[in-house]
Amino acid sequence: xxxxxxxxxxxxxxxxxxxxxxxxxxxxxxxxxxxxxxxxxxxxxxxxxxxxxxxxxxxxxxxxxxxxxxxxxxxxxxxxxxxxxxxxxxxxxxxxxxxxxxxxxxxxxxxxxxxxxxxxxxxxxxxxxxxxxxxxxxxxxxxxxxxxxxxxxxxxxxxxxxxxxxxxxxxxxxxxxxxxxxxxxxxx
Numbered sequence: 001x002x003x004x005x006x007x008x009x010x011x012x013x014x015x016x017x018x019x020x021x022x023x024x025x026x027x028x029x030x031x032x033x034x035x036x037x038x039x040x041x042x043x044x045x046x047x048x049x050x051x052x053x054x055x056x057x058x059x060x061x062x063x064x065x066x067x068x069x070x071x072x073x074x075x076x077x078x079x080x081x082x083x084x085x086x087x088x089x090x091x092x093x094x095x096x097x098x099x100x101x102x103x104x105x106x107x108x109x110x111x112x113x114x115x116x117x118x119x120x121x122x123x124x125x126x127x128x129x130x131x132x133x134x135x136x137x138x139x140x141x142x143x144x145x146x147x148x149x150x151x152x153x154x155x156x157x158x159x160x161x162x163x164x165x166x167x168x169x170x171x172x173x174x175x176x177x178x179x180x181x182x183x184x185x186x187x188x
Contacts, residue, residue: 042096043069082171086163088112095171118160
């Protein structure tokens with residue numbers, strides 16, 4: 001019986017390892033395509049390949065990805081990948097900023113929020129994210145109204161709304177660090 005279970009375990013492990021090896025490449029390609037699509041949808045017009053010029057930024061002990069959008073050699077904005085913990089788990093978003101700090105657009109990369117409630121952070125399900133577009137976070141308080149801010153929360157999804165605001169605020173802080181770093185390096 002021990003020999004039979006050992007053989008079954010070895011065969012199962014080999015099959016699992018084989019499936020992982022076969023699917024690893026296509027999964028990475030799909031994730032890169034999704035990231036590139038999100039960058040294109042949130043950034044100002046650019047003519048470079050932002051995903052190949054990724055900048056890793058440390059903020060509050062966590063690492064965030066920033067993608068510079070350039071027109072020629074001049075940076076016209078950034079796409080910042082940010083995240084926060086929502087009601088159902090991690091919410092990952094891509095926030096686009098023009099070089100003067102205005103939010104151009106936001107795209108949800110992934111989430112596990114409740115269908116019909118928290119999933120309204122997606123642009124295809126509601127216009128929740130549009131209230132951030134065209135706003136400069138220096139002048140727009142990115143906190144839900146219930147907490148003294150200017151953001152209309154999703155009905156029955158205050159925790160999700162707070163997490164989304166937190167992720168956008170974090171993206172803003174990362175954006176400021178990117179601009180500061182670029183200025184120190186003497187770049188445009």
